[in-house]
Amino acid sequence: MDRLDQIRNHKEGNYIYPFLWMHGEPHKILIRELDRIREANIGAVCIEARPHPDFGGEQWWEDMDVVMDYTRAHGMKVWLLDDDRFPTGHANGIFTKGNHELANEFLTVWCTDTSGPLANGSMLIQPVLRPDSRLVRVTACKRISSDSTDIEPESWIDLTGQVKNGWLRFDVPDGLWRIFVFYTTHQGDGKLDYFNIINSQSVKLLIDRVYQPHFDRYGDDFGKTFTGFFSDEPEFANLPGYDFQARLGKDMKFIPWSEELEKRLEYRWGDNFTRNLPVLWYSCGEITGHVRYEYMDEVTTQLKISFSDQIGQWCKAHGVMHVGHIIEDDNSHGRLGCSTGHYFRSLSQMGMSGIDVVLLQVMPGMNQTVHQWVASDRDGEFFHYGLGKMGSSLAHIDENKNGNAMCEIFGAFGWQEGITLMKWLADHMLSRGINHFVPHAFSPKSFPDSDCPPHFYAGGRQPQYHYFGDLMNYMNRLSHLFSEGRYISQAAVLYHADAEWAGEAMLFQKPVRVLLENQIDCDIISADALLKTSIMAKDRAFQIGPQSYKALVIPFSQYLPAQAVDMVISLLKSEIPVYFIDGLPEGICEGQEREIRTPLLGSEVVSLSNLASAIENKIGFSVRTAASLPDLRTYRYQYDGGTALYCFNESTGDTIDTEVEINLETNQLQYCYRYHAFENQLYRIPSKQRNGIIKARLQLEPGEAAVYILKKEKDILPYYVSYGQSGRKLGGPWKLSYANIDDDANFKELYYGDQVFQDLTDWAAKNKFNGYLRYETEVYFVKDKRECLRITDTLNGMEIFVNGVVSGRRIGPPYYLEIPFKEGRNRICIEIASTPVFAAGDDWSALTVLPPFGLINEPEFCEPICE
Numbered sequence: 001m002d003r004l005d006q007i008r009n010h011k012e013g014n015y016i017y018p019f020l021w022m023h024g025e026p027h028k029i030l031i032r033e034l035d036r037i038r039e040a041n042i043g044a045v046c047i048e049a050r051p052h053p054d055f056g057g058e059q060w061w062e063d064m065d066v067v068m069d070y071t072r073a074h075g076m077k078v079w080l081l082d083d084d085r086f087p088t089g090h091a092n093g094i095f096t097k098g099n100h101e102l103a104n105e106f107l108t109v110w111c112t113d114t115s116g117p118l119a120n121g122s123m124l125i126q127p128v129l130r131p132d133s134r135l136v137r138v139t140a141c142k143r144i145s146s147d148s149t150d151i152e153p154e155s156w157i158d159l160t161g162q163v164k165n166g167w168l169r170f171d172v173p174d175g176l177w178r179i180f181v182f183y184t185t186h187q188g189d190g191k192l193d194y195f196n197i198i199n200s201q202s203v204k205l206l207i208d209r210v211y212q213p214h215f216d217r218y219g220d221d222f223g224k225t226f227t228g229f230f231s232d233e234p235e236f237a238n239l240p241g242y243d244f245q246a247r248l249g250k251d252m253k254f255i256p257w258s259e260e261l262e263k264r265l266e267y268r269w270g271d272n273f274t275r276n277l278p279v280l281w282y283s284c285g286e287i288t289g290h291v292r293y294e295y296m297d298e299v300t301t302q303l304k305i306s307f308s309d310q311i312g313q314w315c316k317a318h319g320v321m322h323v324g325h326i327i328e329d330d331n332s333h334g335r336l337g338c339s340t341g342h343y344f345r346s347l348s349q350m351g352m353s354g355i356d357v358v359l360l361q362v363m364p365g366m367n368q369t370v371h372q373w374v375a376s377d378r379d380g381e382f383f384h385y386g387l388g389k390m391g392s393s394l395a396h397i398d399e400n401k402n403g404n405a406m407c408e409i410f411g412a413f414g415w416q417e418g419i420t421l422m423k424w425l426a427d428h429m430l431s432r433g434i435n436h437f438v439p440h441a442f443s444p445k446s447f448p449d450s451d452c453p454p455h456f457y458a459g460g461r462q463p464q465y466h467y468f469g470d471l472m473n474y475m476n477r478l479s480h481l482f483s484e485g486r487y488i489s490q491a492a493v494l495y496h497a498d499a500e501w502a503g504e505a506m507l508f509q510k511p512v513r514v515l516l517e518n519q520i521d522c523d524i525i526s527a528d529a530l531l532k533t534s535i536m537a538k539d540r541a542f543q544i545g546p547q548s549y550k551a552l553v554i555p556f557s558q559y560l561p562a563q564a565v566d567m568v569i570s571l572l573k574s575e576i577p578v579y580f581i582d583g584l585p586e587g588i589c590e591g592q593e594r595e596i597r598t599p600l601l602g603s604e605v606v607s608l609s610n611l612a613s614a615i616e617n618k619i620g621f622s623v624r625t626a627a628s629l630p631d632l633r634t635y636r637y638q639y640d641g642g643t644a645l646y647c648f649n650e651s652t653g654d655t656i657d658t659e660v661e662i663n664l665e666t667n668q669l670q671y672c673y674r675y676h677a678f679e680n681q682l683y684r685i686p687s688k689q690r691n692g693i694i695k696a697r698l699q700l701e702p703g704e705a706a707v708y709i710l711k712k713e714k715d716i717l718p719y720y721v722s723y724g725q726s727g728r729k730l731g732g733p734w735k736l737s738y739a740n741i742d743d744d745a746n747f748k749e750l751y752y753g754d755q756v757f758q759d760l761t762d763w764a765a766k767n768k769f770n771g772y773l774r775y776e777t778e779v780y781f782v783k784d785k786r787e788c789l790r791i792t793d794t795l796n797g798m799e800i801f802v803n804g805v806v807s808g809r810r811i812g813p814p815y816y817l818e819i820p821f822k823e824g825r826n827r828i829c830i831e832i833a834s835t836p837v838f839a840a841g842d843d844w845s846a847l848t849v850l851p852p853f854g855l856i857n858e859p860e861f862c863e864p865i866c867e
Helices: 003-008 027-039 058-073 200-221 259-280 287-317 329-334 380-397 419-430 465-481 497-502 509-517 562-573 608-619 761-766 843-847
Strands: 019-021 044-048 077-081 106-124 134-142 167-185 226-232 254-256 321-325 353-357 405-409 436-439 491-494 522-525 534-536 541-544 547-549 551-554 578-581 604-606 623-625 632-639 642-649 656-663 671-676 681-684 687-690 693-700 705-711 722-729 735-740 771-781 785-790 798-802 805-810 816-821 824-833 860-866
Touching: 003 465, 019 027, 027 058, 044 058, 058 077, 058 200, 106 259, 134 259, 167 259, 200 226, 200 287, 226 287, 259 287, 287 321, 287 497, 321 405, 329 380, 329 497, 353 380, 380 405, 380 419, 380 509, 380 522, 405 419, 419 465, 419 642, 436 465, 491 509, 491 547, 509 522, 509 608, 551 562, 551 608, 562 578, 578 608, 604 608, 623 632, 642 656, 642 693, 656 705, 693 705, 722 785, 798 816, 805 816
Parallel strands: 019 044, 044 077, 077 226, 226 321, 321 353, 353 405, 405 436, 491 522, 491 551, 551 578, 578 604
Antiparallel strands: 106 167, 106 254, 134 167, 534 541, 541 547, 623 656, 632 642, 642 705, 656 693, 671 681, 671 705, 687 693, 722 860, 735 771, 771 824, 785 816, 785 860, 798 805, 798 824
16 A cells, blocks of 8 residues: 555554643643644644743653653654753753853953054953853954954964963064953853753753653653654854844854864864964954854854764664754854754754744745844745755755654744644645644643744634644645655755855855746755765766755855865766856865866856756756746655655735646656545546656646646546636525634624625624634525535635535635535535634734635635536
């Protein structure tokens, strides 16, 4: 039985681990919330202790015992968010106020200027240092001019050995000099009660205080019911708050530091260690970018060793998985501060890749670079074209992850977030290769809990809850189909972080956007991964892990790592296409004198606008449409029974109706089907196959997704039927009624103006409405008949009853349903649910514009247009 057959026979696995927030509530309430999770077709849970009053204490273990007993009894799985608060690194409070020798540590610099010549000068150093400080170096460098803080690269003087009894004694040479005093401290600007993520012993305290106690208590469950620990946004934490542009320079007073990092830099820089330290803050000519690159290279490598490798190895030894994500927001994934400097290194030993989308970062139509969300006004282009692809790419190229990519999703969008937006977000991620999800969140606290809504049950006050289980079924089915197989990729795009550390660099999402908008399958790969490349000269392709690529795209980079340049040259020698966007690099990141342009002349330099056509002309196409469709996302996947093509129309207003060509490069797959994941139904599609290319019609309304299945075998199935955009009115008078969710479904007729079909936003806001609307009418048929009922409004889900019996639901477009009517009178009831936004009026919802509430247009019967 292949994976599609497993789904059609309801044998898919569970790919969903929603957050369950623990507050220390009565156990009967905790069990009620677990019941609601299971009833929503979810087979696992991720426990979050952040709001719990006694993490690791007696009450915590009593509450966790309830969770473990419940999940064991019902065959569910458990992940645990690995700290007492967000973000990971507090280690259950051991670093209080930073008064711990293993607390977060920084290197900082104190400067003063002096003018020489001056013999036997003296300077007081001791007051500069803090009580917890360790003096690292003292140096002097000549400033290039009186109106600049830039320093001369060859002028440095190491004065460290001339510090005695807290005083520096030295002869000041002629000229204007800056004196630098470098020292470590635990008292910087960042998170002080936090681990030092680049100190292995500091990170081990997190393991000792969180991981080990849970193993001691639930060790028999590890690898069975207890399947993993979730790290939530660990960071360097050398800056306060969330500065997504955190890069080395004079505005960053404190930088991440540890003795392990210091030894790495001393080994790498040798005699230049003292010379290079000032360059981490002040410009020093051509060496500036190269020195900063080497610091970033070492600090992110050290983070990989002390954090990701150490925790990953502990988890593997104990039979569980380490999962989670860093902060990726607004390109911060390659920077300091609130992130970890290098996305791929940070998650290197996790059991699956991870990202998150919260706070309205991804919204339909908001794919512009300037995009206002809760924490910033940038970067919608990254969130739409970079984030999901970055997560799935790591899962594709890292064999240890086996294609498993996780997204924390839906959180802190506000109570306005309804089931249709949730489905759109799920399709957005699924169409980029994400196949595991952590919905954010179930909260047992009384409604309205203001902590990052929406909450999916909300103590029974969430009208959208009864749709939520439908969405979870949908996501589980598609996640199962797009797992355990292989993404069929064409091109690899080089991750930009390394280049950005050294100089000017184009963000990787720029070329990725062009490729996605032209349906060219691609992955993002780091320079580290590029070094693991196997060249398949016969196929004119290269392979990284299980993935193969026919072209490499390099965003504009002033400098590239030396080993990456060597691999590019090897690719060119094997006649594998390499495309540089807007120009060749000047040199290598490490700053060594090396002429690289001549060896790279075999590559192609193209503009962004010409990238897609250049690739297609060289390596052919995988998926092609008759017209340009920049809002169509495709994701092509090979599973054990055939090939699946995910198609998602991300447009907010344009319908897709086109012919799609799929290049199979084989004549074996001859039959095309359309899988309707919400209904779990497979339909035949008329198609033509010639010379390994299948052609079929693709029809998608705005926000609609579909999966095309290509198989060898011919199944006797009904053809997929689509319907027209216009139809005929039902004809009868309509009745409108409402029920608040806490009124036990006691519907009352609603008289609001003189129209049934109208915008009810003002009424709902005035009455703080939280519940359901019903639109009812009768239709008469002279004999039994099937009709398609279509609703053209923007909804948050709908449920249709005919003669008191549920005929079906829809949680996203298109909102039509084929219904069998009986001879005679038939009573139709269309029920739609509000979100709690009118009742809660939360500030999380204030950054989005909502469509009208209620049905504005009368529903119609529409006719099939294609069989």
